[in-house]
Amino acid sequence: MALxxxxxxxxxxxGLRAVDSFQLTIEQGELYGLIGPNGAGKTTVFNLLTGVYxxxxxIILLDGKNITGHKTAQINHEGIARTFQNIRLxxxxxxxxxxxxxxxxxxxxxxxxxxxxxxGYYRTEKKMNARAxxxxxxxxxxxxxxxxxxxxxxxxxxxxxxxxxLATEPKLLLLDEPAAGMNPNExxxxxxxxxxxxxxxxxxxxxxxxxxxxxxxICEKLTVLNFGRILAQGETSAVLKDKEVIxxxxxx
Amino acid sequence: MWKKLNxxxxxxxxxxxxxxxxxxxxxxxxxxxxxxxxxxxxxVLLCVYAIMAVSLNLTVGVLxxxxxxxxxFMCVGAFSSALFTQLTMNTGMNAGLxxxxxxxxxxxxxxxxxxxxGIPVLxxxxxxxxxxxxxxxEIIKNxxxxxxxxxxxxxxHVSMKDTMSLGMEADGIVIINGPQGITRxxxxxxxxIGMLILLISLIIVLNLVHxxxxxxxxxxxxxxxxxxxxxxxxxxxxxxxxxxxxxxxxAAGALYAHNTSSLMATSAKFGYNMSIMxxxxxxxxxIGNMRGGVIAxxxxxxxxxxxxxxxxxxxxxxxxxxxxxxxxxxxxxARTFREKHSIRRMLAGRAGRQxxxxxxxxxxxxxxxx
Numbered sequence: 001m002a003l004x005x006x007x008x009x010x011x012x013x014x015g016l017r018a019v020d021s022f023q024l025t026i027e028q029g030e031l032y033g034l035i036g037p038n039g040a041g042k043t044t045v046f047n048l049l050t051g052v053y054x055x056x057x058x059i060i061l062l063d064g065k066n067i068t069g070h071k072t073a074q075i076n077h078e079g080i081a082r083t084f085q086n087i088r089l090x091x092x093x094x095x096x097x098x099x100x101x102x103x104x105x106x107x108x109x110x111x112x113x114x115x116x117x118x119x120g121y122y123r124t125e126k127k128m129n130a131r132a133x134x135x136x137x138x139x140x141x142x143x144x145x146x147x148x149x150x151x152x153x154x155x156x157x158x159x160x161x162x163x164x165x166l167a168t169e170p171k172l173l174l175l176d177e178p179a180a181g182m183n184p185n186e187x188x189x190x191x192x193x194x195x196x197x198x199x200x201x202x203x204x205x206x207x208x209x210x211x212x213x214x215x216x217x218i219c220e221k222l223t224v225l226n227f228g229r230i231l232a233q234g235e236t237s238a239v240l241k242d243k244e245v246i247x248x249x250x251x252x
Numbered sequence: 253m254w255k256k257l258n259x260x261x262x263x264x265x266x267x268x269x270x271x272x273x274x275x276x277x278x279x280x281x282x283x284x285x286x287x288x289x290x291x292x293x294x295x296v297l298l299c300v301y302a303i304m305a306v307s308l309n310l311t312v313g314v315l316x317x318x319x320x321x322x323x324x325f326m327c328v329g330a331f332s333s334a335l336f337t338q339l340t341m342n343t344g345m346n347a348g349l350x351x352x353x354x355x356x357x358x359x360x361x362x363x364x365x366x367x368x369x370g371i372p373v374l375x376x377x378x379x380x381x382x383x384x385x386x387x388x389x390e391i392i393k394n395x396x397x398x399x400x401x402x403x404x405x406x407x408x409h410v411s412m413k414d415t416m417s418l419g420m421e422a423d424g425i426v427i428i429n430g431p432q433g434i435t436r437x438x439x440x441x442x443x444x445i446g447m448l449i450l451l452i453s454l455i456i457v458l459n460l461v462h463x464x465x466x467x468x469x470x471x472x473x474x475x476x477x478x479x480x481x482x483x484x485x486x487x488x489x490x491x492x493x494x495x496x497x498x499x500x501x502x503a504a505g506a507l508y509a510h511n512t513s514s515l516m517a518t519s520a521k522f523g524y525n526m527s528i529m530x531x532x533x534x535x536x537x538x539i540g541n542m543r544g545g546v547i548a549x550x551x552x553x554x555x556x557x558x559x560x561x562x563x564x565x566x567x568x569x570x571x572x573x574x575x576x577x578x579x580x581x582x583x584x585x586a587r588t589f590r591e592k593h594s595i596r597r598m599l600a601g602r603a604g605r606q607x608x609x610x611x612x613x614x615x616x617x618x619x620x621x622x
Binding site for chain 1 (some may be wrong): 259271455456459460465466467468471473474475477478479480481482483484485486492509
């Protein structure tokens with residue numbers, strides 16, 4: 001059974017059909033790319049998958065479970081985590097606290113235990129700190145744990161966002177233009193990170209990207225969107241040779 | 253051992269110690285008769301305002317929502333606790349116990365109002381939330397002004413018109429008398445109890461902030477969409493923070509009610525000007541900075557009273573101070589002077605240079621710049 005199965009997904013904003021009859025099947029462990037020109041509806045697909053928008057039509061199955069129309073927080077509990085095109089960190093919180101906020105759902109103690117510092121507080125906080133530092137060291141961010149998130153350089157902010165998403169222990173990780181604004185060196189480093197995350201965490205990843213070097217370098221399968229519709233879908237090498245894709249997106 | 257403690261734990265401990273020191277110093281001065289009547293009479297009020305600063309700081313600084321109706325929660329707490337005290341006054345209940353339950357009553361009733369107001373209001377954002385809370389504060393104040401409540405052998409009577417329409421027996425006594433409010437509440441609030449409540453509120457809020465719940469609340473403040481995306485229930489935590497904030501304001505109200513012989517819901521005491529003043533405490537002390545808020549509340553309450561002799565020159569002094577503050581903060585010469593002579597630098601110089609600029613220092617520096 002596929003990990004993610006999206007059938008006939010559509011959404012209209014007024015008269016505009018931003019995403020039309022979108023289909024997608026992602027198997028466990030795949031690294032899948034979603035590409036297309038600006039305004040094609042890629043981020044809208046992410047917003048539909050994570051419950052920011054409710055689809056007008058269609059269903060989303062995660063691990064065989066219907067999650068269509070669920071709330072964002074609920075969908076995260078069910079196993080989808082994401083990063084954002086324009087980085088959305090908790091800027092006034094430390095790097096460590098950003099990841100600990102991501103651990104919110106899996107390391108619990110009650111508000112009362114927190115206020116009165118009951119044993120559960122110390123026990124869980126200790127585990128949270130250990131786990132958060134572990135995640136930070138994976139992304140080489142452990143030395144900056146006490147920094148405010150907004151003080152990190154751009155590339156590290158992107159990494160922190162991925163670390164925070166992974167802290168929620170998702171089954172599927174959505175990356176929205178992870179290489180945006182990065183120079184070739186940083187992009188190369190990011191590709192290694194993504195490969196590493198996939199191997200280390202056994203993660204299934206769906207990513208939106210414009211950088212064709214990154215896409216052709218790491219994605220196994222691709223879906224190309226244009227004006228909300230699927231233009232092509234399949235193995236990366238085949239899709240990138242597709243005539244329609246070349247005219248609409250890549251250019252001759 | 254001090255160094256081993258977490259940075260936040262240390263910072264909080266300093267705050268608590270400052271409070272305890274302030275209490276001890278003031279008590280000794282008061283015992284020795286070194287305090288003027290003016291200051292002596294203000295001690296409990298200072299506690300009330302400091303508690304309000306802590307309460308509002310939770311809503312504004314930690315939750316990141318602007319509330320302009322916090323005096324309303326204080327008003328609810330004041331009236332409900334004074335009412336409880338009045339109703340149980342001649343039942344032979346132990347006075348100390350009665351006061352304790354009265355404070356709890358103020359807290360609980362204010363918290364209930366916090367939930368009731370919070371459910372619809374926290375769906376709004378930004379300016380709308382401020383407008384609705386502003387209206388709430390005014391409505392509560394005006395409701396208290398038209399509320400009549402009396403007790404006789406048949407039980408409790410309530411009216412919104414006047415004392416006559418309560419229709420009480422001959423033995424009835426009026427407890428809430430409309431615009432005249434509640435009179436003759438025993439003055440049970442002492443400086444000690446005020447400081448105790450302030451300390452407890454601070455501990456509750458600071459512990460809350462540095463816990464899983466506090467992280468969730470601050471995550472919502474910093475980025476709501478991202479907070480949702482990591483599975484944080486936004487409505488739940490917003491409502492929780494708002495309710496705790498209202499409950500603390502209720503405690504401040506209960507303290508206030510037991511420090512005044514006639515509790516009236518006038519604009520000067522519970523109007524939006526007071527709400528704005530609490531906001532000024534919070535902003536001046538540094539948004540989200542609990543210790544700063546308490547200090548600002550004390551300074552801004554004491555200074556106008558102490559400087560009353562200069563009343564007619566007040567605006568002149570105010571303008572001069574404002575200009576000096578701007579010069580001190582922004583002229584290049586003053587800035588270089590400050591950098592050369594900053595306490596932080598002097599301390600760092602003494603500690604030696606081997607302590608390289610750590611992440612901690614970088615983080616705090618950045619915070620100061622903002």
